Amino acid sequence: MQEQNPNHPRPLLGAEAFSGSGDPRRFIVNLIGILGFVAIVLASHSQHYSDFSVFFTAGNLVGSRVIEHLATVRAWQMNHHLLHGAFVYPFGFAWLYAGCKLLPIRLADVIMIAVNIVLAALLSQLLARRFQLQPALALLLTFAWTPVIITIIYGQTSILALLVVLAAWHALRHNNDFLAGVAIGFLFYKPTYALPFFAWSCVNQRWKISLGAVLWLPIWYLLGISATAGDIRWPLAWIQNLAGYHASDTHYNQAAFVGLPGILEHMGLPLFVVLPLVTTLFTILIVRTRAQPIEQTFMLTSALIPALTPHALGYDATLTLPALLTACLSTRTLPPRSFFLAYAIGLGWIFSNVIGFDMLSIPIFFTPFALMRPQGSLPASSVERAISKGGLHAEHL
Numbered sequence: 535m536q537e538q539n540p541n542h543p544r545p546l547l548g549a550e551a552f553s554g555s556g557d558p559r560r561f562i563v564n565l566i567g568i569l570g571f572v573a574i575v576l577a578s579h580s581q582h583y584s585d586f587s588v589f590f591t592a593g594n595l596v597g598s599r600v601i602e603h604l605a606t607v608r609a610w611q612m613n614h615h616l617l618h619g620a621f622v623y624p625f626g627f628a629w630l631y632a633g634c635k636l637l638p639i640r641l642a643d644v645i646m647i648a649v650n651i652v653l654a655a656l657l658s659q660l661l662a663r664r665f666q667l668q669p670a671l672a673l674l675l676t677f678a679w680t681p682v683i684i685t686i687i688y689g690q691t692s693i694l695a696l697l698v699v700l701a702a703w704h705a706l707r708h709n710n711d712f713l714a715g716v717a718i719g720f721l722f723y724k725p726t727y728a729l730p731f732f733a734w735s736c737v738n739q740r741w742k743i744s745l746g747a748v749l750w751l752p753i754w755y756l757l758g759i760s761a762t763a764g765d766i767r768w769p770l771a772w773i774q775n776l777a778g779y780h781a782s783d784t785h786y787n788q789a790a791f792v793g794l795p796g797i798l799e800h801m802g803l804p805l806f807v808v809l810p811l812v813t814t815l816f817t818i819l820i821v822r823t824r825a826q827p828i829e830q831t832f833m834l835t836s837a838l839i840p841a842l843t844p845h846a847l848g849y850d851a852t853l854t855l856p857a858l859l860t861a862c863l864s865t866r867t868l869p870p871r872s873f874f875l876a877y878a879i880g881l882g883w884i885f886s887n888v889i890g891f892d893m894l895s896i897p898i899f900f901t902p903f904a905l906m907r908p909q910g911s912l913p914a915s916s917v918e919r920a921i922s923k924g925g926l927h928a929e930h931l
Contacts, residue, residue, distance in 0.1 A: 586643050586689025587611065588619040593631025593642075596761045601625055602771040604778055614639070620779040625768055626757025627723040643689060650686045653693045657682075660700050661856060665863050675859075675873070680880035680894065681851035692852035695727050699836055699853060702731070706743075706832055715746020722750050726843040727853070730816065734835040737820045738828065780805065783845065789886050792895045793846030805844070812842045823906055830905060833857040837902040848883050851898050858897065861904040868904045876901070 591611055595601040600610070601621065608618050616639065621628065634642045654676055662672030676682055685692045702717035715735065721728035728747065735743035755769075762768040788800045794815075795808045816838055823831045837857035840850040858876055861868040875897075882893025 585619065586646055587616040587639070588621050589628075589631045589646070589689060590634045590639055590642055591616065591619075592621040592623075592625075592628035593634030596625070596628035596632050597763060599763050599765055601628060602762055602765065602768060602775070604775055620775055620783075622772075622776055622779050623723055624725075624754050624758055624772060625761040626754050626759075628761050629757060646689045647686055650689070650693050653697060654682055654686065657693060657697055657700070660697070661859065664700075664703075664856070665859050675877075676855070678877055679852070679855050680877070680883050681849050681854070684847075684883065685849040685852055688849060690849040691724070692849045695721060695724065696852050696855065699731075700856065703829065703832060703856070707829060711740050711742035712746045715740075715743035716749065717746075718743065719747035719750030722747075722754050726845065727839060730835050730839050730843065731832075733816070734820055734831065737817070738824060738831065740828075780845075787845075787847060789890045790847055790892055791845075792848055792851055792892050792898050793840055793844070794842055794899075795844040796846060797895065809844070812844075816842050819902070819906065826906075830860065833860045834902055834905040837898075837905060841898050841902055846898075848886075848892060848894050851880075851894050854898055854901055857905060858901050861901060868901075872904075 591607060591614075592601060595607065595610065600606045602625065604620050607620065611618050637645070655673065658673040658676035659669060661667065661676060662669045665672070667675070682693060684690070698717050698720050702714040705711075705714035705717060718728060718731045718735070721731065732744060732747050735741075735747065758768045758772075759766055762771075765771070784796070784799050787796070791797055791800060795805075795812050798808045798811070799805060819838065820831065820835065823834060826834075833856060836853045839853050840846045843850075858868075858873050862871075862873045879896050880894050882889075886892040886894075
């Protein structure tokens with residue numbers, strides 16, 4: 535048996551633990567193939583094509599003013615036997631799905647699932663490099679995180695958003711604030727993702743980040759004009775759609791919300807009370823952590839998005855993954871084994887409609903508060919015990 539080089543850090547967990555050949559590349563291909571097959575089967579048996587029907591509808595209606603009106607959008611969905619749903623993103627984002635005009639819904643859904651699987655695989659390798667994980671382990675941790683699977687099955691965009699967040703994080707670590715801001719600005723395709731990062735940059739007085747982000751606003755505005763056949767007042771229609779959509783969606787998803795605003799509204803608090811409350815809480819948390827390293831507060835902001843923004847559902851918790859790994863493996867503010875517990879609790883999403891509560895809320899609420907603790911706040915003895923029990927190794931902490 536070949537002896538291990540004592541000067542070489544022992545891996546967190548080798549690919550050979552998951553594959554007979556010990557070849558991580560073969561393992562990755564096999565795992566993606568299995569997941570892809572399962573996802574395609576799920577898609578082919580879907581009667582409503584889940585959330586993707588909303589994006590499919592927007593792709594078919596983009597470039598006309600029909601996309602602005604909820605009644606005509608729902609009529610189009612009814613005529614095509616699709617799940618009724620409103621496209622509440624800024625209308626310019628619908629151009630990303632314009633190719634759906636050429637495809638039947640079943641094929642378009644399968645392609646979207648395949649794209650999300652590829653994006654998730656890319657995400658896993660970026661996490662592997664950042665946290666010094668074996669590629670196979672990073673792949674497993676990514677696909678085992680329930681919100682990632684929810685995103686894939688539902689045809690959502692949270693994996694894409696997290697890739698953009700990691701791009702901003704990478705720019706930030708290389709002292710390129712402006713490029714980090716440009717990445718954040720793309721997230722204005724879903725303002726509940728972009729606005730917290732923009733507020734974070736202002737509180738921390740990182741004005742180059744703020745500038746880079748706002749450069750996207752005229753771009754999204756112009757894309758919205760083209761998406762609505764020249765309507766320069768499209769933001770008014772978009773805001774009106776948001777208002778009309780919010781009440782019905784809050785009732786429909788009352789057991790599926792993972793963020794504090796949705797839970798508080800489910801308990802009976804009106805939105806005009808909830809929004810100032812969570813905005814104040816977010817501001818307090820960001821201000822209190824200004825003294826911490828900027829990368830740590832950036833990840834804190836990413837974790838606060840699903841915890842404190844309106845309409846946060848299971849797939850939005852995809853943004854919590856790097857924050858959870860940061861708390862467990864980089865800042866030592868959580869024991870390393872905590873992410874296994876978070877993964878196990880997250881599986882309770884399956885039973886949210888039965889118990890009337892999404893258990894993903896537990897790790898989503900816990901992770902931001904762990905990141906607020908000073909780096910290395912976990913006692914060394916506790917870290918060592920977690921390492922010895924969990925098979926993790928100190929070289930990677």
